[in-house]
Structures are given as structure tokens and as C-alpha cells.
Amino acid sequence: MRIFCFSPFGYEGNLVTVEVDLRRGIPAVDIVGLADNAVKESRERMKSAIVNSGFSFPPERVLISLSPADVKKEGAGFDLAIALAVLSAKEQSENGADNFHTEPILVMGELELNGSIRPVKAIHAAAATAYAGGIRYSIVPAANADEAREIQTMKIFGAENLTEALHALNHLEYFSDSKSLSSCNEKNGVPAGSVEINGILFPPEEFDFSQVRGQKKLLRGLQIAAAGGHNLLAFGPPGCGKTLSLQHFPSLVPLLTKEESQSTTRIYSIAGILQAGTNGIRKAPFRQPHQTSSIEGMCGGGVHCSPGEISLAHNGALFLDEAAEFKTSVLQILRVPLETGTIMLSRAGRTTIFPSNFQLLVSMNPCPCGNYGSKEKMCLCSSRSVELYWRKLSAPLLDRIDLSIQVEKSAAIKSEFEEQTSTSELRKEIAAAVKIQRKRGKKNSRLNPAELKEFCQLEPGAKKILNEATGTEEFSARAVSSCIKIARTIADMKEENQIGKESMEEAVQLKKATGALGLLR
Numbered sequence: 001m002r003i004f005c006f007s008p009f010g011y012e013g014n015l016v017t018v019e020v021d022l023r024r025g026i027p028a029v030d031i032v033g034l035a036d037n038a039v040k041e042s043r044e045r046m047k048s049a050i051v052n053s054g055f056s057f058p059p060e061r062v063l064i065s066l067s068p069a070d071v072k073k074e075g076a077g078f079d080l081a082i083a084l085a086v087l088s089a090k091e092q093s094e095n096g097a098d099n100f101h102t103e104p105i106l107v108m109g110e111l112e113l114n115g116s117i118r119p120v121k122a123i124h125a126a127a128a129t130a131y132a133g134g135i136r137y138s139i140v141p142a143a144n145a146d147e148a149r150e151i152q153t154m155k156i157f158g159a160e161n162l163t164e165a166l167h168a169l170n171h172l173e174y175f176s177d178s179k180s181l182s183s184c185n186e187k188n189g190v191p192a193g194s195v196e197i198n199g200i201l202f203p204p205e206e207f208d209f210s211q212v213r214g215q216k217k218l219l220r221g222l223q224i225a226a227a228g229g230h231n232l233l234a235f236g237p238p239g240c241g242k243t244l245s246l247q248h249f250p251s252l253v254p255l256l257t258k259e260e261s262q263s264t265t266r267i268y269s270i271a272g273i274l275q276a277g278t279n280g281i282r283k284a285p286f287r288q289p290h291q292t293s294s295i296e297g298m299c300g301g302g303v304h305c306s307p308g309e310i311s312l313a314h315n316g317a318l319f320l321d322e323a324a325e326f327k328t329s330v331l332q333i334l335r336v337p338l339e340t341g342t343i344m345l346s347r348a349g350r351t352t353i354f355p356s357n358f359q360l361l362v363s364m365n366p367c368p369c370g371n372y373g374s375k376e377k378m379c380l381c382s383s384r385s386v387e388l389y390w391r392k393l394s395a396p397l398l399d400r401i402d403l404s405i406q407v408e409k410s411a412a413i414k415s416e417f418e419e420q421t422s423t424s425e426l427r428k429e430i431a432a433a434v435k436i437q438r439k440r441g442k443k444n445s446r447l448n449p450a451e452l453k454e455f456c457q458l459e460p461g462a463k464k465i466l467n468e469a470t471g472t473e474e475f476s477a478r479a480v481s482s483c484i485k486i487a488r489t490i491a492d493m494k495e496e497n498q499i500g501k502e503s504m505e506e507a508v509q510l511k512k513a514t515g516a517l518g519l520l521r
Contacts, residue, residue: 002104005081006126007073008270010305010352013125015133017067018081020089025061033066035073045111046083053115053162058090077120080109100169106130106138115162119143121272124265127151137175139165146279153177200431201255203283207248210420215241221405223426226252227433228489229443231360236407238370242363243321251423253284254434260315263355267307267314285316291325299333305345305352310337313358323362324392338400402482403510433492444489456488461501469508483507
């Protein structure tokens with residue numbers, strides 16, 4: 001029997017083979033294989049856990065090898081694997097062979113001194129990597145069992161203590177996969193109360209957008225952003241409702257597909273922030289970092305190359321409220337991930353690539369005092385200070401934002417008795433567009449030039465409007481592509497094959513710079 005463990009680093013990590021050799025000599029425990037302090041300390045925890053669980057510890061000199069030898073082993077997740085490898089070697093030494101099954105097995109868990117098993121992070125990543133390597137059985141802490149069962153057909157045993165884990169090595173019937181999962185309150189990972197519209201699942205409705213008064217343009221922008229995965233900027237005076245609306249953007253976003261859920265769950269597993277009992281993330285992530293966030297906090301890093309906010313927002317949204325208050329360097333690192341959907345981190349000679357296919361949502365005031373363009377209040381900012389305020393975002397970053405929405409405070413006041421649009425009504429057109437895009441295999445915001453040519457056929461009227469806007473608004477090549485992608489999403493919401501004149505008109509209006517944003521032209 002071969003016992004494997006997992007050493008997390010970045011998004012990938014490494015499978016580690018755990019081997020034990022008992023030999024003559026002064027009783028001691030030696031660990032070789034580039035182990036860090038947490039792994040070296042496991043020999044004391046492991047020895048006490050074995051004795052306190054009623055087993056006898058080998059009287060020989062114990063050599064524990066963790067291979068490959070050139071990969072650094074980090075974390076407390078090796079405890080259980082080392083303990084089982086020691087007990088297996090002891091039985092083989094005493095009886096000439098052990099009675100355990102011969103299947104390779106992944107073992108993860110931290111041991112307490114009494115033999116109980118504590119949960120560890122990166123279980124989903126470990127199980128996925130082991131399955132890709134041909135391993136079909138895994139012993140994990142009971143608290144992490146649901147997380148590991150997200151890997152389809154992987155046989156999992158959730159152990160409470162060392163005794164249970166040891167018995168499981170000789171009883172394959174103890175192991176179960178996701179099909180036999182009964183401890184989770186969710187069916188196939190879908191949250192209870194989810195709503196299905198036109199074959200597309202949405203999360204439970206936690207906010208009704210009919211409470212947002214008089215901001216039809218903002219709600220229309222959010223609807224299009226949710227339907228096509230577009231980046232969005234909303235700017236307006238304080239108290240106009242932009243932050244409230246963007247904070248409830250997750251109510252408009254459909255649940256993740258199984259494929260999307262796998263990569264998102266892996267990232268959260270590596271970060272150690274999966275909630276107990278969660279077997280997979282189906283609700284699109286929504287991250288709202290504080291304005292004091294550092295570059296490392298945003299892009300990731302540290303000793304273990306942990307994921308940052310942009311990776312934690314993978315397949316979801318990253319919301320920057322009061323974006324002008326973020327450091328300029330923090331805002332500029334968003335440019336490459338927005339373009340490529342990935343971020344490469346390098347630490348101590350090792351490199352990892354995290355997926356970061358996120359949707360950027362930005363809200364900010366039109367100027368430092370917040371009153372630029374207001375009809376009710378006077379702006380005290382000079383033109384130069386307003387320009388410097390917007391320059392913090394930089395033109396290249398703004399060019400990557402598809403939708404620019406100017407929000408007016410007066411609109412909310414004047415529309416007290418107007419009929420408002422509910423969340424369920426907004427979801428209907430979103431569902432229609434998402435269904436079409438899933439058949440294509442890609443969101444509209446991620447279409448490349450070849451796919452734009454294939455899927456975005458323009459009617460003559462739409463071509464004329466786009467060509468005129470390109471000249472008058474001084475659109476860049478990227479901005480022109482954004483207009484086509486937005487128009488494609490609007491047409492999908494109407495379930496139209498070709499992009500018509502009305503769809504392109506609306507796309508151009510949502511893309512072009514207005515108000516304070518026009519100062520950057």
C-alpha cells in the first residue's frame with residue numbers, strides 16, 4: 001500500500017509519497033525530504049496520538065521519507081499520513097506483511113495528542129490532484145469530508161480519530177463518494193431556495209431591486225453586466241444608490257456551473273476559507289476589499305503563494321467601492337488579470353498561476369467633494385483636482401471597463417411613485433442571455449476577435465452607428481470590441497441572432513464617457 005499526502009503551494013501543489021523504514025538503532029524518529037518546522041513537529045504529535053489511541057509505537061529507529069525530496073513540505077496536514085505509514089510499517093515488520101488493501105490512498109489530517117483528527121485546508125485541491133494522478137481513495141478529517149466528495153467518483157472516508165482511519169485502511173466498504181452523500185442539506189450542491197428560470201438556476205432572492213428608486217439606467221447596466229459578464233463603473237454623488245445597488249449584484253448572477261464551481265472551490269479550499277460542511281461553491285463569489293488593501297492582498301502572495309482578492313473573485317465579481325481611495329499601484333495590477341483571466345505569482349524560485357476570471361465592479365464619486373455635475377449642490381473642486389482624481393484609475397484601466405453609468409441623485413427623488421423593476425423581472429432576460437452563452441461555451445465579455453467575427457453579425461444600421469460613434473467618441477480598438485460585446489449581450493437578452501440598430505445604440509450609450517469621465521478624453 002502506498003500512502004500519499006499533499007503539500008499545498010499556490011494553485012497547483014504537489015502530491016507527496018510518505019514512506020517509513022524501521023531499522024536497528026537508538027529509538028528515534030527522523031524525517032527527511034525538505035520538511036518545514038510544522039512537518040518536523042508532527043513526529044511528536046504523531047507519536048503521542050499513536051500511544052494515546054491504544055497502539056504501541058515501534059521500538060526501532062524510525063525513518064520517515066517524504067518524496068519528492070526537492071519539494072518543500074509545509075503544513076500540519078502530514079500528521080495522519082505519517083501515523084498510518086508508521087503503523088503499517090510496524091505491522092509489516094512484525095507479521096512479514098500488513099493486512100491493509102493495496103490501493104494507493106491519499107491521507108490528510110492534523111492529529112491531536114489524544115488521536116482526534118483536526119480539519120486542514122486544501123482538501124479539495126488535494127483530492128483533485130490525487131484523482132488526476134490515478135488515486136481513487138482518500139482518508140480525510142470528518143469535517144472536510146463533504147469538501148473532498150466534490151471530486152466526483154473519488155471514494156472518501158471522513159475519520160474522527162486515528163483508530164477509525166486505521167480501520168478504514170482494511171475496509172474499502174467504509175469509503176463513499178458524492179452519490180452517497182447524505183449529510184449535506186443541498187441537493188447536488190445547489191443551495192436550498194434556488195430559483196430556476198428558463199433552465200438557469202439563480203440563488204435565493206435576498207434583495208428586491210424594486211427598492212432602488214429612479215435608477216433605471218443603473219439597473220439596466222447591472223442587468224447587462226450580469227447577463228454578459230461585463231465590467232461596470234458607476235459614478236455619481238453620495239447617497240444616489242450606487243453602492244447599495246452594486247452590493248446586491250450577486251442577486252442577479254446565476255449559480256455557477258459544475259465546471260466553474262470546481263476551480264472556484266479549489267481556490268477557496270487552498271485559502272482555507274471554505275465553510276464547514278460545504279461540498280462545493282455554487283454561488284458566484286462576490287469580494288469587496290477595503291480601500292487600504294495592499295498589492296499582496298489584492299493579487300496574492302506570501303510564503304505559500306496564497307490567493308489574493310482577484311483570485312478569490314474568480315468566476316464572480318470584485319467590487320471596488322470608492323475606487324479612487326485605493327492606492328494607484330493596487331488599481332494598476334488589475335489590468336493584466338482583466339485581460340488574461342489569470343495571474344502569475346513567483347516566490348522563492350517557485351511559480352504558480354491562479355485563475356482570476358473575475359468581473360470588475362467599480363463605484364466612485366464624480367470628484368473629491370462628490371458634487372461635480374450636481375444640479376442641487378455646488379462643486380468646490382477645480383478642474384485640475386477632478387482630473388487628478390480620475391487619473392488614479394488611468395485610461396488603460398478605464399478602457400477595460402465596458403459599462404460606464406452616470407448615476408444622478410435627483411432621479412431617485414423624482415420617481416417615488418413610478419413603477420419599479422423587481423429582481424425576478426430582471427432575471428428573466430439575464431437567464432435568456434446566459435442560456436445562449438453557455439451553449440456557445442463562453443461569456444460575451446470573454447469573446448476573442450475570431451469569436452466576435454463568428455458570433456457577432458451586425459445589421460447594416462448597427463454598423464453605421466458603431467462607425468459614427470468610433471469617430472465622434474474617439475473609441476480605441478478595445479472600446480469598439482466592448483461595444484460589440486455589449487450589443488451582443490443585449491441581443492442575446494432579446495434572443496435575437498443578429499445585432500440590431502437598437503442594441504448597438506444602447507451599447508454605445510453605455511460605453512461612451514459622460515459627465516466627469518469625459519474630462520479624460
